[in-house]
Amino acid sequence: MSDDKLTKILTFIHQRNPEVGELNLDDDLIDRRAVDSLAFVEFLYLLEELSGETIDPEEIDVEDFRTLRAIDKRFLHGAAAH
């Protein structure tokens, strides 16, 4: 994904949860408590903004949100430079 989009995602996570520390592309965002259930709606809207697509809440698969790499692949068209 573009650095710009990644920065926006990380900024969101760190604002919500400053204790989460550094996150790599393959870190488990849910196990690491990067996004909890009260923050998830806002996280979803952020991804909608970054991807320019609406996400159907009834089609959500948790696995698509588990890592930054998975998010990139599913919502940001795998534009990651890795």
Added chain:
Amino acid sequence: MPTTVKPVKLDLARLEAMAESDYYNPYTIFDWPESLGTDRPWMSEDLVTLAGTEEWGKLTREQQLALTRFEAVNFFSLNVHGIRELLSEVVLRIHTKTYADASEFLHHFIGEENEHMWFFGTFCLKYGGKVYPAVPQVGPGRIEGVGDAATELVIFARILIFEELVDYFNARMATDDSLPPIAQEINRVHHQDESRHVAFGRHLFTQLLDQVKESRPEDIPVLANYLETYLEYSVRSLYNPAVYRDAGLDQPLELRRRLLEHPARHAAHNAILNRTRKFLARNGLQVQGASA
């Protein structure tokens, strides 16, 4: 249920008697017209999420009315999902040792909430053609690192917060003559049932809170923070981009962000949450400088 939580001691005879005498058949008491028409608002105009902002004034009258229709369906959809989630927790607790004293009342509660879900859902499907879907709970949901009493308290505090927030809207819309009669009616009936639920919820809340104060006072600030976050989460759920999209408004996500930052909306949130924040503060659960 955790066994370290002591049985709650509640005298609910008065609330149980009221639930019995107020009992009604939800499937027959309402008069559902075939359609509601588009010449009047379905949600009180001062309760829509654009109220008090310049965004509202920018809309044509047709757009304003369309927005009230989708916001009404969204509000009732939030009720459906909120009830679905809270009912499942209550069902897990009825007739357990901790809640033995509450079981009789909880039978009324479960029955009534099922009926609320039915009439709110019926309104959405009949006049809106859909129930807006809920965003699933992804990620850790429960408060973490606290004792059993605090965990139980959070369950019932969430129910209470949800019921009080909804009731702010119900109380207003129950007497708003600009709305279609069926919209006034379901708000009025819900407001009536919820007055018992809120009274019950506050009794239970203070009981469980006493247990937290006794067993793990260090959980109190964690609880206060969690509940403030939950209040804000709840009020933000009123702002649904799908509603703005359905009403034909431009750039729903940007609009949502502008509204959530708007001083008029902060004032509205404070009015909506005032009663609950005061209750929490009286119980030693205030968050300094909290405002939505």
